[in-house]
Amino acid sequence: MYGNSLMGWNVLAFIVIVVVILLVIGGLVALVLWAVRSSSRPVPGPAFHGADAPKPAASTTLLRELADLRDQGIITPEEFEAKKAEILGRL
Structure with a gap:
């Protein structure tokens, strides 16, 4: 009797956890891409080359x-x- 109702909550909890993990991974990927792009800018060097x-x-x-x-x-x-x-x- 209670087994079926708990099954729905377990599925919902699993989906919420997966969504949160995907959001965190997406944020980390965006942060890494931003760091790579900002570090590839030319650094000013000496006045004479x-x-x-x-x-x-x-x-x-x-x-x-x-x-x-x-x-x-x-x-x-x-x-x-x-x-x-x-x-x-x-x-």
Whole structure:
């Protein structure tokens, strides 16, 4: 007598559990896809690449010119050091 009525509740509980599991799996798949797509965006790199990168000889010349400007008092020693660090960072 009670066996048949409990059978319906068992089926309903099973269906609810399966639906919840499928929703969780769908959410995880969506999260993984979002992470993969967002990580495939290009990451900004150095300002100079390949042929655009300053050559060591050009950098040496530029540093000499900056040192002359510093020695003449046209730029401050702090400005010289900041520009020097920028130039050396590009190499």
